[in-house]
């Protein structure tokens with residue numbers, strides 16, 4: 468991953484709004500913006516002199532970095548951009564200023580598959596627990612869970628946009644025969660629950676506090692970014708608003724749905740997002756819904772500077788301690804505990820090998836990233852999102868983020 472330095476100046480109305488709204492988290496907004504295109508914000512500083520501030524970020528390639536820079540400008544928050552090469556402790560520098568190929572800067576126009584939750588594919592995986600599966604790794608389609616007890620039912624994730632949310636709730640109503648419906652989202656990313664406002668009058672929404680705090684800050688930014696970056700999918704996000712959950716918890720919370728089914732909600736933040744939660748259903752077989760802390764057939768996405776490989780490994784180990792019979796990942800096919808083992812294995816390999824090679828000496832940080840990334844990819848050569856395998860390793864070598 469290459470580093471990019473973006474220098475910017477605020478337009479005057481932005482400065483006015485910074486004075487009148489001093490609590491706005493500009494760094495958080497920028498972080499979410501960069502993360503939404505697969506990068507990571509490494510620093511955000513205000514400055515005196517020619518420019519008002521500087522952003523240092525990692526991005527997968529020059530055209531992605533350019534799109535972020537343009538998106539920042541498109542918000543009206545920035546009046547001028549200058550992209551300079553950043554040279555930190557690792558000698559991998561900005562290519563953006565040298566970018567001569569305008570074609571490489573153009574917006575990707577390929578038509579992605581529509582991110583529609585296929586409610587007809589719903590499958591019962593154990594007593595009272597159903598999954599509407601993401602059967603073919605369709606981008607922006609998560610696994611959706613529906614848990615039906617005697618007294619109430621719970622929906623876990625509602626998909627990308629209001630239409631998907633309405634369709635999922637309709638399916639849940641059919642299964643739960645009019646019992647009260649609770650809805651939770653595994654974390655704050657768009658495909659897991661944007662559009663909850665379309666159903667909030669009919670259900671009780673439940674998040675952990677960190678998740679809501681994160682959604683409140685990053686939600687509008689991610690919404691804007693996804694509309695810009697995925698214009699073909701933007702209509703799915705029409706009408707999205709962010710609504711406060713009616714129920715919130717810190718730490719953990721247990722819910723008795725009746726009929727012998729209990730659900731334990733727990734905070735697991737810091738791996739993939741600040742507000743990650745794990746949801747463990749006990750009744751028949753125990754079922755763990757992991758959100759994007761575990762996916763099937765793909766490397767995990769480090770969302771932004773609030774996510775980190777070390778925390779991620781810790782969270783997966785804690786998932787294993789819950790000893791679930793079945794695991795429903797954020798995306799890809801549900802399975803057994805091997806879903807957790809596979810994730811721990813690659814995160815553990817990255818962590819161990821970086822430490823070993825550093826202790827041995829002789830390789831630069833960049834050399835360590837190259838070596839260990841190759842080893843991680845060799846562990847799961849068929850997995851998608853291979854750039855994120857490298858990202859997981861880079862996270863461990865970045866000196867400011869030990």
Ligand SMILES: [Zn+2]
Pocket residue numbers: 654656739759
């Ligand atoms: Zn996610």
